[in-house]
Amino acid sequence: MPPLFLSKHIVCDPKILGGKPVINGTRVSVEFILELVRSGMSFDEILKQYKHLTKANLEATIAFAKHAVSREEVVPLELVTSAR
Secondary structure (H helix, E strand, O other), X not given: OOOEEOOOOEEXXXXXXXXXXXXXXXXXXXXXXXXXXXXXXXXHHHHHHOOOOOHHHHHHHHHHHHHHHHOOOOOOHHXXXXXX
């Protein structure tokens, strides 16, 4: 199965990290970058530590994550519990 290019910067390749979305040309996952940002690292700090990444890579990672969650459907808790 060939890689799926989700954008110029984000790709899913079954041969890399089990097909998780990664920054194109790396083994750095979107999930990993989000965890770094969640832990308080700035883009500048990430770029200093991971010199092979670019600001465009990081911006694309955030845009990809935003797009992924923007399609989520929120189901009110009472609907979930009353269906059981």
